Amino acid sequence: MEQQIVDRNELDAFLAQTLNIARFRDYCPNGLQVEGRAGIATIVSGVTASQALIEAAIQTGADAILVHHGYFWRGEDARIVGVKQRRIGSLLAHGINLFAYHLPLDMHPELGNNVQLASRLGLQADGRFGEDDLGWLGRAAAGVDTVGALAGVVEAALGRAPQVIGDPAQALGRIGWCTGAAQNLLGDAIAAGATAYLSGEISEPTVHLARETGVAYLACGHHATERYGVQALGEHLAQRFGIAHYFIDIPNPV
Template sequence: MTSAKILGQAFDALLEPEKFRDYGPNGLQVEGDRDIQWLVSGVTASRALIEAAISANADAIVVHHGLFWRGQDGRVTGWMRERLRLLLAHGIHLFAYHLPLDAHPELGNNAQLARVLGLQAEGRFGEQNLGFLGTGTQTWTGPQALADHVAHTLGRSVTCVGDSERPVQRVAWCTGGAQSYFEAAIAQGVDAFITGEISEPQAHLARETGVAFLACGHHATERYGAPALAAHVAQNLGIQHRFIEIDNPA
């Protein structure tokens, strides 16, 4: 049998959450009362994921987006009450790792997105070195060719803004809501930047600098780290793992 303490220690040893300034607590967020034989991974600790984990008879869940964030209303009412009620009623442990899971060089969201898209990481950039730099296994004839490749691979539409004639070889990427990293990526001399979301200023910057900006979906770019982490730890601890995908168009 594996306890929550042992599982948490395994996650912490890999991700080293103490090294990050984050927006919420990393590690065990809700303590259950079960020995752990079945671990479920997912992107976000939504009610739908919790209900699916209950149906799968999970003992623990590990996600990228947990329940608690800096500055949120601390009252346990409404949707928060229901998520907590389900976890506590079924004795399920909830673990969450945000920036540490983005950053891990092999199992993290950025590393796993690179694996899926065929990108070779060669360096880091940006705040807390969360952004990745590298090249593709091919040179795309322009931003739209790269966008088509990403859309086909991730199975969702991509918003692409940039110089349609500029070949793309050197790429920067940072999963999720990392649009604020765009200027730092431009300074690295890349041809394109891949992330999850786009805000109003980035479209202008892309047009004015010629560096393409690809918004590929917050959820879509961050659905690979949690299952990679969970599968690795589950194998080492001799427990079972299952990734549960809860679709999200954002």
């Protein structure tokens, strides 16, 4: 197929509609965060708009970067200094557009992080829980009937062993999950009847909550659980507009 060029503003509007960004109260602006050149033929996607991803996008000749973790988070220092100056300076110097989608990308029913992670782990969703229905609820594939078996599925799919708080021999009923930094939804997952809950990160109090409720917690990696939504969205754009898309993984152990 011949390489096409899409207008930046058309792409911005398409993404806003596709991801239904107006529906979400979020901690950052969703959409075009840094304006680059008007015509976009090549997109690079990645989890976070780090300097390493920007350098890779420059090497790739990208006109736009598409990420889950962009800039301008609520409460952050608003000044463009230091790390932020270098990142934004690199984008502007190379005319690269930055598009970022946080909660709308977590939640999209076909392209989102939660549904894409579920398909890689063989989880069948049948419900939601927690504030704004951010948590997903469902069941593991046939034969995956213990916490230990689920941990094995996670390790095989993500290439990374999860940190498991709970008894590997414990039987599984319904399972909750939410990608990224959603360990704080463990209490809501318990209230919703989950027997195990998966998210990205873990901190000290989460261990006690899991132990004292008997609901297993699997910390599967913030980065590792959020690699898939942005890839699916980038592929969707490539097919819709005939532009080139490359996902570039900048590994992150957390």
